[in-house]
Amino acid sequence: MAEQTTLSNRSLYRLPWNLADNAISWLEPTSFCNLACDGCYRDNQKDSHKSLDEVERELDVFQARRNTDCISIAGGDPLLHPQILEIVRDIKSRGLKPILNTNGLALNMDFLRDLKKAGVYGFTFHVDSRQGRPGKWRGKNEIELNELRLEYARMLADVGEIACSFNSTVYEDTLQHVPELVRWAEQHIDIVNTMVFIAFRHVVPQMPFDWFAGGRKVQWQTIPYHSEAERRVDILSTDVLARVREVFPDFTPAAYLNGTEKADSYKWLLTERAGIPGRIYGYLGPKFIELVMSVHHYAKGTYLSYASPAARSLGRLTLLFLWPFDSGIRRAAANLLRRPWNLFRRAHLQTILFIQPVDFMQDGRQSMCDGCPDITVHNGELVWSCRLEELKQFGAFLRTAEKVAGADVQA
Ligand code: SF4
Numbered sequence: 001m002a003e004q005t006t007l008s009n010r011s012l013y014r015l016p017w018n019l020a021d022n023a024i025s026w027l028e029p030t031s032f033c034n035l036a037c038d039g040c041y042r043d044n045q046k047d048s049h050k051s052l053d054e055v056e057r058e059l060d061v062f063q064a065r066r067n068t069d070c071i072s073i074a075g076g077d078p079l080l081h082p083q084i085l086e087i088v089r090d091i092k093s094r095g096l097k098p099i100l101n102t103n104g105l106a107l108n109m110d111f112l113r114d115l116k117k118a119g120v121y122g123f124t125f126h127v128d129s130r131q132g133r134p135g136k137w138r139g140k141n142e143i144e145l146n147e148l149r150l151e152y153a154r155m156l157a158d159v160g161e162i163a164c165s166f167n168s169t170v171y172e173d174t175l176q177h178v179p180e181l182v183r184w185a186e187q188h189i190d191i192v193n194t195m196v197f198i199a200f201r202h203v204v205p206q207m208p209f210d211w212f213a214g215g216r217k218v219q220w221q222t223i224p225y226h227s228e229a230e231r232r233v234d235i236l237s238t239d240v241l242a243r244v245r246e247v248f249p250d251f252t253p254a255a256y257l258n259g260t261e262k263a264d265s266y267k268w269l270l271t272e273r274a275g276i277p278g279r280i281y282g283y284l285g286p287k288f289i290e291l292v293m294s295v296h297h298y299a300k301g302t303y304l305s306y307a308s309p310a311a312r313s314l315g316r317l318t319l320l321f322l323w324p325f326d327s328g329i330r331r332a333a334a335n336l337l338r339r340p341w342n343l344f345r346r347a348h349l350q351t352i353l354f355i356q357p358v359d360f361m362q363d364g365r366q367s368m369c370d371g372c373p374d375i376t377v378h379n380g381e382l383v384w385s386c387r388l389e390e391l392k393q394f395g396a397f398l399r400t401a402e403k404v405a406g407a408d409v410q411a
């Protein structure tokens with residue numbers, strides 16, 4: 001909690017993303033998945049592959065209403081869609097970056113090469129200890145799963161020029177492992193571009209709210225993403241940051257997205273660092289992110305989502321030429337110059353992102369990510385992907401209100 005007082009949103013760069021102009025948009029060609037991850041917010045449905053026509057219509061909606069740099073192709077697991085190559089090709093042909101969000105289970109080298117030919121720009125692999133992975137990964141903890149992460153990162157590196165990201169859900173008992181994963185990412189900064197840690201959220205019995213679809217009260221146990229047992233669902237980005245700083249005291253975020261109900265909450269908290277495998281030169285500051293977003297928007301017309309591995313390996317040039325613009329770069333450049341022989345080594349940029357999904361205010365208001373990047377299309381409308389099941393099941397996003405004793409009786 002102490003970290004919350006030391007982090008000021010006024011000293012960070014507020015990412016400029018909004019509903020109409022965003023770095024990312026979220027396409028779900030299927031709800032079918034070959035794993036059942038704890039905390040997944042999508043109902044796993046076998047016969048849920050969308051047709052190519054439906055996928056195209058959803059892409060048309062994005063392109064008509066939302067300026068975007070990439071399309072995150074998610075689900076379900078998108079690799080299970082029989083026409084995933086055509087979908088990737090279609091997105092690429094529209095001038096957008098196709099990014100596959102997958103658990104990786106269905107991936108092999110031949111499939112990866114075909115996806116590369118189709119135009120895939122990057123992968124985000126969801127790997128964590130609550131996915132019920134089969135075979136040798138069964139029962140492995142977060143740290144032991146680094147071996148699997150490395151397998152995927154090496155597959156991408158072998159094919160070349162594919163952005164490589166990992167995400168994992170953070171639970172009360174796995175929060176302790178985050179620093180070790182951040183260290184692992186440092187050791188592989190040459191082939192791991194981004195690490196994303198997403199705090200676990202669920203509807204749980206200890207929530208002091210009543211739930212409503214429009215004016216109709218609904219039982220919390222009927223909401224698809226709920227747990228019968230009490231669990232911790234209020235981990236904040238700042239809690240993750242505090243854990244990481246216990247091991248890496250210099251770890252310094254640069255940018256954020258606030259909550260719709262709370263300006264100084266860090267729904268997306270972004271840290272950018274530069275270094276070589278096993279050594280971080282430093283943490284780039286808010287002005288660097290602002291420069292990147294502004295220049296990219298000016299030059300390409302979109303806010304940057306994923307950068308290519310080639311661009312990320314320009315860390316050394318970034319430090320040597322952009323130091324006048326950002327104090328974080330100046331500190332990192334000074335560290336680089338302290339060991340001049342490292343000037344001959346290629347340095348890399350790496351993003352570490354903490355995400356804190358929906359927060360509940362005491363009075364029942366729900367604080368979402370302001371400028372949500374993971375907006376998807378449902379019935380022709382742009383909606384939050386993390387709460388899509390509410391629309392499917394109840395026809396509306398659920399509202400919450402503080403429980404009032406005896407209210408049911410009066411109603
Ligand atoms: S509002 Fe939900 S879907 Fe959007 S970025 Fe936040 S967690 Fe993701």
